[in-house]
Amino acid sequence: MPKIEGMINAKSNKNDEFYTQYEDIQKEVNAYLEYNPDVFKGKTILLPCDDPEWSNFTKFFAQNFERFGLKKLISTSYAYESKKISEPYQLTFFETESPKYDENKTKSHGKIFILDKDINNSGKIDIEDLQWDYLDGDGDFKSEEVKKLRDEADIIITNPPFSLFREFLKWIMEAKKQFLIIGNINCITYKEVFPLIKENDIWLGNGMGRWISGFIVPEGYELYGSEARIDENGNRIVATNNCLWLTNLEHGRRHQPLQLMTMEDNIKYSKHKQIREEKYPKYDNYDAIDVPYTDAIPSDYEGIMGVPITFLDKYNPEQFEILGHTYSGDTNEAVEKIRLDPQKRNRGLVNGKQKYDRILIIKK
Numbered sequence: 492m493p494k495i496e497g498m499i500n501a502k503s504n505k506n507d508e509f510y511t512q513y514e515d516i517q518k519e520v521n522a523y524l525e526y527n528p529d530v531f532k533g534k535t536i537l538l539p540c541d542d543p544e545w546s547n548f549t550k551f552f553a554q555n556f557e558r559f560g561l562k563k564l565i566s567t568s569y570a571y572e573s574k575k576i577s578e579p580y581q582l583t584f585f586e587t588e589s590p591k592y593d594e595n596k597t598k599s600h601g602k603i604f605i606l607d608k609d610i611n612n613s614g615k616i617d618i619e620d621l622q623w624d625y626l627d628g629d630g631d632f633k634s635e636e637v638k639k640l641r642d643e644a645d646i647i648i649t650n651p652p653f654s655l656f657r658e659f660l661k662w663i664m665e666a667k668k669q670f671l672i673i674g675n676i677n678c679i680t681y682k683e684v685f686p687l688i689k690e691n692d693i694w695l696g697n698g699m700g701r702w703i704s705g706f707i708v709p710e711g712y713e714l715y716g717s718e719a720r721i722d723e724n725g726n727r728i729v730a731t732n733n734c735l736w737l738t739n740l741e742h743g744r745r746h747q748p749l750q751l752m753t754m755e756d757n758i759k760y761s762k763h764k765q766i767r768e769e770k771y772p773k774y775d776n777y778d779a780i781d782v783p784y785t786d787a788i789p790s791d792y793e794g795i796m797g798v799p800i801t802f803l804d805k806y807n808p809e810q811f812e813i814l815g816h817t818y819s820g821d822t823n824e825a826v827e828k829i830r831l832d833p834q835k836r837n838r839g840l841v842n843g844k845q846k847y848d849r850i851l852i853i854k855k
């Protein structure tokens with residue numbers, strides 16, 4: 492695949508311009524295949540935010556189309572609308588030529604690429620030159636045209652625009668599809684996301700933070716952080732450490748129990764000074780103890796515990812139950828029951844000092 496060149500579209504949201512690396516997709520997808528080698532067999536996959544000319548998702552799934560036994564692969568991309576045609580069109584990150592416009596020159600068209608087992612059964616797929624076409628519309632995932640493709644698909648996979656994350660997940664869930672997508676760690680606490688995690692309808696993928704090694708960013712985007720680099724193809728990579736995979740596809744890691752020490756041992760031997768010194772204080776406003784580190788969760792505590800949101804990366808639904816989180820809007824019965832002060836509905840307070848947002852869990 493050629494070096495990725497281009498500039499940020501003036502109309503696009505800068506934070507939406509983080510592009511996924513091939514190796515990160517491969518690493519994550521392999522974990523589902525290890526758990527179930529037939530996870531993609533006979534399935535139709537839609538990649539709805541993926542330009543067939545450059546997306547590594549498109550490249551990866553096209554390359555592995557036969558090995559995974561896929562029925563159909565559909566990859567579509569979005570063309571930012573250019574209402575004022577007098578304004579010179581700025582190419583999106585990867586575009587090398589202006590997009591196709593319709594007759595009255597107000598709307599550009601998204602792209603579509605399809606691999607179909609029944610049509611492309613002759614085999615040979617040229618990954619460097621995927622033959623794509625234009626959509627009728629702009630490729631917005633909310634458009635009727637892309638919705639139809641969604642409805643046809645079994646699994647939706649992509650790194651969606653961060654600014655539309657909530658809407659995007661809703662779009663998947665309302666169609667009751669399987670999915671594997673990238674999001675920001677903060678998305679865990681969104682009111683549109685957390686209840687789904689709590690009910691075990693969706694969960695984290697195989698890793699968060701450094702598990703995703705970085706994203707390709709456009710030229711002109713500052714290469715911040717000590718791990719920022721330029722790869723062998725000249726792509727500019729930023730290591731973010733604040734992203735995760737979200738999914739409802741099974742993987743083995745979420746069924747592995749977290750190895751923990753008893754409360755007594757933690758207080759004696761924990762590597763965290765805070766645990767040894769402060770032990771496990773109770774919140775002023777919740778009938779629960781504060782556990783500031785996931786690896787310091789006491790294995791023998793029977794009551795409710797407030798744990799960091801990164802606990803979800805280690806969450807095994809057979810080991811713990813999630814009751815809610817320390818958020819004023821959480822009206823779950825189990826959380827309402829342990830609120831000690833109706834005036835202090837917000838995050839947990841310890842001796843009047845507010846803690847970070849915590850997930851409230853109980854041992855099963």
Ligand SMILES: C[S@@+](CC[C@H](N)C(=O)[O-])C[C@H]1O[C@@H](n2cnc3c(N)ncnc32)[C@H](O)[C@@H]1O
Pocket residue numbers: 506507508509510511539540541542546547548568569583630631632633649650651652653655
């Ligand atoms: C974070 S980038 C990731 C791109 C690609 N999926 C990847 O992982 O490399 C998000 C992409 O979503 C596209 N996008 C933005 N708004 C969209 C919309 N309403 N419908 C579909 N795609 C959209 C952007 O053009 C951008 O390419």
